[in-house]
Amino acid sequence: MTSRHYQSLTRDITDKLGSLRSGLPQVMQSFGALGKAAMAGGALEPKTKELIALGIAVAARCDGCIGFHSQALVRMGATPDELREVLGVAVYMGGGPSLMYAANAIAAYEEFSAAHAAGQAA
Template structure:
């Protein structure tokens, strides 16, 4: 892993992200209010337990390549009592789905090639 993609100090990263978030909230408060409402709504679950929700969140964070989401949901996963083994299984699903998406889109390339004049 290269130095520019690896976060060495997750606590500093989290703090810096929160500070930038406060700045953005001043610049565009309605966007932040909307995001906060969406996040609260998604956090309110009736059928999923905290562990399941955080496994889904981490898998999505990986597939969308969101470091802030990884930070937030790794913290929540730890608080929910998830083990590295449980998280690894969920991330294995994310890896497989990313490979599946690449395979599917590869077939679209063949379709495009066939459709070209």
């Protein structure tokens, strides 16, 4: 895996979704509203919901989802221990293929953590 893989991946996806935003504005606005409502605080705090989303992303084998949710978890201050625990559940639920994607999630988390730390140091 190349350095900064997940940062590039999430940037590229965001750029490519521009044509959907302009071509299907109601769909994209509705999806955004759904995400905002689903991730809002309630009985579960937003960080817990992001951890759940990352677990589902690993079990569903979605690299883009892994990137976006790892990035959000870094911003929210998720710890490596929290990440490992959610990945353990994802592997339990998704088997061997999820184990391979759990490694991708660790790579994404580490990549975004390093970038976040570098940004704070500057």
